Each structure stands twice: as C-alpha cells, then as structure tokens.
Amino acid sequence: MLSALFNILIFPGLFFLSFLGTTAEYIDRKLYARFQNRVGPPWFQPVADLIKLFAKSEVIPEEADPVMFRVVPLVALAATVTAFLYIPIWGTEALYYFKGDLIVIIYLLTLPTFTFFLGGWYSRSLYATIGAIRSVTQLFAYEIPLLLAVLAPALLANTWSLSEMTEYYTVHPWYWLFNLVGFGVALIALLGKLERVPFDSPEAETEIVAGSFTEYSGRFLGWFRWAIDVEAVVGASLLAAVFLPFGLSLWPPLVFGLYLLKILFILCLLTLARTVMARLRIDQMIDFCWRILAPVAFFQLIFDLIIKELIL
Amino acid sequence: MSELAALKQKLEERFVYLNGGIREQGERRLWTEVSYDLFFEVLDFAVRELGFNALCTITGLDEGEYLAFIYHLSQGGIVLNLKTRVVKDKENLRTVTGYFPGAAIYEREVTDLLGVKVEGLPSGVRYPLPDDWPTGQYPLRKDWDPKVLDQKGSA
C-alpha cells in the first residue's frame, strides 16, 4: 500500500514526472529561444510560472458550467500521469503492465485532448468553442496515423503489451531499425497531440486568443499547463519505448540515463519543428494527415507484415 | 506641350465654363472649381475620358455659409483637384461610390466631421467618431467648440 502510494505520488509518479515535465518545458523554451537568437528563460521559469498561476485567483465565467470547468483540468493531469505508469523506463518492465496495456496508454493519452475539448466547450466563450472544435477535429486527423505507427512495431513483436514489446526488441536488438518510418510518423502525430507549431491551430493566439484555455485562469489554468508539460514527457517516453528500444539490458542506472537521452532527443526534434515552421490552417493539417501521414503509416504497417511473414 | 497642359486644354475645350478657371501648380497638379449641379458631368468626363482612375481622398472645408469639398482625382502622378460647394445644412452631396467604391469611407468621414449628408451612400458603420458621439456636433466646422463635450447632456 505504502509503496504503491510512493510509486504514484513520488517515483515514478506525479512528483518525478512533474520534475521531468517542467525540465522538458525549460529545455524546450531555452532551446527555442537560442534557435531564435534570444537569451531565453532561467532554469526555474516553468516552475515559477506554475507557482504564480496557483497563487492567483481564478475567474469562472458566469455562463460556464461550474463543475465541468473545474474538474476537467484535473482529469487531464490524472490521465497523463496514469499513462506513464505503464511505460517502461529503466528496463524492459514497466511498473504495472498487462496484456493490451499499449491500447490503454494510447487511450489515456487521448483523454487530455478530450478535456481540452470539454473545457473549451463548457467555457461557453466563442473563442474557446472554436478552439474546442479544432482540438477534436485535429484529434481525428493525427490519432489514426499515430495508432497505425505504434501498431507496426507491436505487430512485429506480436504483442499488445508495451513491456513485452520492449522485451522482444531486447532479444532482437536491431529490429527497431525496421520501424524508423513509423517513428517519423509518430513524431509528427505527437506534434499534433501536443498542439505545437505547425499543428497549434486549436490554440492559435492570433486567431482565437488561447482557444480552449481562453477563459481559464489561476489554478485551473495551472492544472492544464501542468498536464501539458507532463503529456510532453509521457508522449516522448512512449515514442522512446516503442521506437527506440535499444540498450535496455544494460546496468539499470545506465538504462535510465539512456532513457533520459532518448526523450531529450525526441523533445529537441519537437522544438526544432516548431522553430522552423509556420502554423498550418486546420484544413491544411487534416489534409496533410489523411493524404500523407496516414498512407505512410499504412506503408510501415504493411512493410512490417511482409518482413514478419517472409524474412523473420 | 506638357501632359498637364494637354489635360487642362481638354477640360477647357469640353467645358466652356471652366475656361480660365483651371490653375496649374508645379508639374503635376491641376486645381479647378465647379458648381455642384455641374460637378458630376466634369467628374464623369475626368474619370471616363481623361483616365483619372483613382480618388486619393475627399477634403471637406467649412467656408462659413457653404461647405466645400475637394475631390482629389489621380491619374498616375497627376492630380486633378476638383472643388465644389454646397449650402451648409441645406444641400446634400450625392455619392461617388458609383465611380470609386472605395470612396465610401471618405464620404462617411465628411459626414461625421462636417455634417453633410451623402445621398446614395451604402449603409455601414460610421467613421471615424465613436458610436456615442452627440448628434449634431461636427468637429471640423469652424464654429465648433470642443468644450461642448464637457457639458452634460450636450446631445
């Protein structure tokens, strides 16, 4: 009981994850600033921002649904933290695992997007409503390619459990190289999931202020920000576990260090993408996801099937 | 003959009453004045025959009993400043949006600032005064005093 509580709240749960999340935000912001020839924030800025938000009073619009408005940000945070417990980080074994946990992780990572939708929808503000609709529209665009891309390595490993998958790739150390195309697809889809440039139209500042979060303030906005920070790390960890499963049989602290390097690499790629690109319109985004991303993901899937049947 | 002089000559040939009433200024400015009942035939000629295809702006002037309006028509670098006047608070202007759809904003401007009515102007929001501006106050008229804004119930 105590150790479970420790796992959930301290390590590798909420506290550790929040530490990773704010650090990831710092790296993202600092790197983004350096790419843009700016100085960037000091290392404690993301934490300071959160503390500031939690210290501020919150305003809830009169027309908003008071219960949904309050609950939704917490659901977002809870869902992302829970998803993390199923991802292996210092070996081939996650803290909790069962057959089919891969699907559960994907499902849990979909929840934050739905909370963005609900939060925006129940704010009853026009900007928030448009942002909410865009969030969900975007979900339908990137979720299929993401699922297909994650499915391919799972198919190769013949399992629906992330822990068993990493086990498989440890036994067959070079097989992860077959899935590099899928890694690219998943990275792009992750940009959509995290609502980052070029796929940040759900919160496009110059069009709809802050999208779903327009009416949010104080600690409710804080929860959301927290959840988004955590989501970035969980998303990167998922990609690292699925597509970069190498070096997992080493000495555990080394594996852990390697894990940090892997998510750092993925986060840097995400930052690079938002540095060099402009925001796409929602229709262009959907176009791109369905016409290019989904077929490429399909190609990866079929490629893995052929390899499995003919070669391995 | 310079381009400017040629334009001047064409105007004088077409409209006898403009004879001697057109002033050249520098190399690219023509100034002339017509009464309002003749305004549209001169404007029509300038736009359709002489190729003045753009309206820079409309300047409104308060000349005591009259309100004067200068239509600055341009054809490349040359500007024809066509002036006309109407009796203050009695006569209205007619819109020139038929020639220049973009003139709507300039007509709204003289409506707000000088208090002339423009017939045929498409409906739209006022410009540039605020929606709660007291009626009957036209700031660009010479007898207008900004102090009226400080008094309560000035409308």
Next chain:
Amino acid sequence: MDFDKTNDKDMQISIGPQHPALKEPTSFSLALRGEKIEAIQVKIGYNHRGIEKGCESRTYIQDMYLLERICGICSHAHSTAYVQAVETIAGLQVPRRALYLRVLIGELERIHSHLLWLGVAGHEIGFDTLLMYTWRDREAIMDLLAELTGNRVNYGINTIGGVRRDLTKEEGERIVKIIDHLAEQTKYYIQLAQEEVTLIQRLSGVGKLPREDALRLGAVGPTARASSITFDVRKDDPYAAYGELDFKAVSADQADVYGRTIVRLGELMEAYSLIKQVVKNLPDGPIAVRAPRKIPAGEALSRYEAPRGEDVHYVKSNGTENPERVKVRAPTLANTQAIAKMLEDRYLADLPIVVAAIDPCFSCTDRAIEVEGRGLMSWEKLRRYSIDWYRAQGVDFRNVKRVI
C-alpha cells in the same frame, strides 16, 4: 454578403477592438459558418485623436511635430508630406542636400517598417522565429536612426525649408556598413520565402485581390503593387531627390499575401541601393533655407510613398501663422476598403495574416529615460541598469553581443 443579412446558423464573433492579433484597436465583426467567413464588418476610428482639428489652432512648425506623431512607424512620411505641401505654398526652394537627407531618413524608415512587417506577418501565421530574426535586424536600423536623428521613432529631422541635422562623413560610412549587413540578411529572408513550405502554404492564394478590384477599391502601396499595379509615388510623382536616383518600383502579379511579401522584400533591396546612392552622391551645401512664420494664402496637395503606400496631405493656408485646414489621408485608410474583398470565402485562420498584409499602421511609444524614483539616467546607465535588473531575475544579458 452583407453582415446584417446573416442568419442564426452563423456564429458571430468579434476580433477586436482588443485582440492578440491586433496591435491597434480595430474591430472586425465576423459571421462564421464553421471555419469559413460568411460576412465581415470592419469598424475603425478607435484611434481618432482630432489631429486635423488640432492643426488649425497651432502654428505651422508646431503642426509638423504634431503630424509626425500620427504614426509611430511612418512618422517621417507624415512630416515630409506636410512640409512639402507647406513649402509648395510658400514657394520655398529647398536645398538639394536637404532633399537627399530626407530620402535617406525616408528609406531607413521604410527598411525598419518593412522588417517590422515581416516579423508581424511571421507572428500572425505562428512563425515566431521569423519575428525574432527580423526584429533583431531591425534594431540595427533603430539604433542607426537614433544616432543620426536623436530618436528611434519621431525623428524630428524635418523643418519647413529643409532638415535640422547634417550628416558627417563617418556617419555615412557607418550607414553603409549596416546596410551591407542588412542586405545579406534580407537575401536570406528572400531565400526563406522561396523555400519554406509551411510559409508558402499559409501565404499563397490567401487574400486574393485581383488588379481590377485593387483599382476599384483604391488600394495603395505594396498592397496594390502586389496586384500588378506599378504605381509608386516615388516614380510617378517624384518628390525630394527621388527624381535623380536610380531605383525601380517593385511589383508582383500573385495578387495575394505571398505577392505582398515578395514586394516588400524587393523594396527592402531597393531601399538599400537607394541609401548607398544617397550617401555616395550627397551634394554639398546648406541643409535648410529660412522659412517665414506666416505662410501666404494658398493650397497644395502633397503625396509621399510611405512604407504602407501613398500618404496624402492637403494644406490650405490663409496668410496667418496657423493653417486654415490640414487634411491627412494615411495609406491604411485606403487599404482598409479592400479587406472585406480579400477575405471573401476565406477561413478564420486567414484573417490575421490578411489584415496584417496591408500592414495596418499602429502607434508606438518612444523609449523613456526616467526610471521611477531614480531620477534621470543616461543611455549607458540605463542599459547597465536593465542588464543588472535581469541578472537579478536570473537572466544574464552580459554576454549578448550586438549583431553590428
């Protein structure tokens, strides 16, 4: 479609008067069906300050300073247009050196305005890197203007009959050095505009304004020139020293936001060449002639190619120290008319960039030199203070190098 005729199916949303996309109060009421704009109503006038009325109760020279403050970006455009009109009425022969210096400041202003625009355009389509890069480069011009005139904006260099500050040889050399650096940077932006896919996707085909519509609605400046209208006041109605200088009016035929970007980038390159010509061929002589306090009765219309397009000033004098009437038509007013046309059948996401593409003019504040409770500070002291302040906050600017 008319805004009043929209029905319940449409979502009515307002962008402005306060909105992150707008740097200046303007109001766009939109009727949206899904993401698509069905109708639009533009309301401007929130910044009406009664400057035209104010001019009538001030002297000619006071008016110059007042008119310079119409806009924080193209302040030189307004003051030059105004003094040109007054000089025409008074029949003043402005020395050639002064005319060249007006061109110099005018083109420097165009550079800083276009670089600013490029950054704003980048920001509107979520491309903040472009914003940071161009605004960094723009600082070099702002500093240069401060060195030459004493101010980053509202330069106060004009006076009736000439200019107030001369240019030394060393300053000329420094200008050329900075211009060369900026020309290199601009070439990079041109390459970027030709190659970056997402940028082209967001700009191409957006905000279409065919040539006939641009003419009909009276669009001016880069907005019109991107619709293959080659009109440029500097070429067609030359003022100051433009008649003696070699440059071309940049135009494009895309008739969309991308075309407007290309035109502005091209104008930047032209401005660099113009400035170098001015520095090289600057004639000797006085920089101003004496102007009378009372201007003889008369009227004049002056046009000036501001960064945003044709700026028109009409001045009427009545023989006293104060003008009878001053009328200003800023380029943005002419271009606002075209916004509704450009947004026909477009998406909500296109609104910010289409509006930004006419480069609406917004007011800027000048820097202050008094910090609360610490009295007056010199520039160096103020700079030192800001660096220390940020260091206390955990940000270290000491190692930041000036680009040039």
